[in-house]
Amino acid sequence: MYPISRHSPRLHLRELHPGDAEGLFAIYGDARATEHMSMQRAGLIEEGRIREHVRRGGR
Template sequence: MYPVTRHSSRLALRELTTDDVDAVHAIYGDPEVTEHLSFTPRTRDEAGGIVARGIAAATAIPRQEYVLAVVTQGDDGDLGRRREWLSHPPVAPALRRRVGPVLLRSGSGSR
C-alpha cells in the first residue's frame, strides 16, 4: 500500500520524505535517545541514508517494510518513526519504534 496516511485526533502517520532528514537526525543523533538502543548516535549523513532506504522501501513491490513518520496533528515537526517489516508467508510483523527526545522525556513515548 502506497502512500500510507493515517490520522487520529492527535497523531498522523505518513510516508517519509527527503525533508525529514533533519527530524530523523534529531532522533537518531541524540545520545539520550540512543543510550539504550543497539547503536550509537547517527550522523546527519547516516540519517539521510535511513530516510532514503525508507523512501525506497515504500515503492518496493511487494512492499515488505513500512517506515513512517509520526507527527502531531497540525504540526510539521516529526515526533518519531515507526517501522514494520512484513514477511511472506505472513507472520506477526516485527515492530520497532523510535520516539523523539521531547516525547521520551515527557513519558508519551512509552504508550
C-alpha cells in the first residue's frame, strides 16, 4: 500500500508510527476517553496488540 497522508489547516492525518503506541494506549486505556465508544477500555493484553499493530505500521 502507499502511505496515507491528508492535510488541511485544522487536521493532519498520517500512518501510524512506532512512537504512537504510548499515546494510543493512553487514549484507549482511559475509561473517560472510551466511555461513548462501542468498545471496552484496553487492558494489558490489548496494550500488547496495540503496540504490535503500531510497530507493523498500522497493518
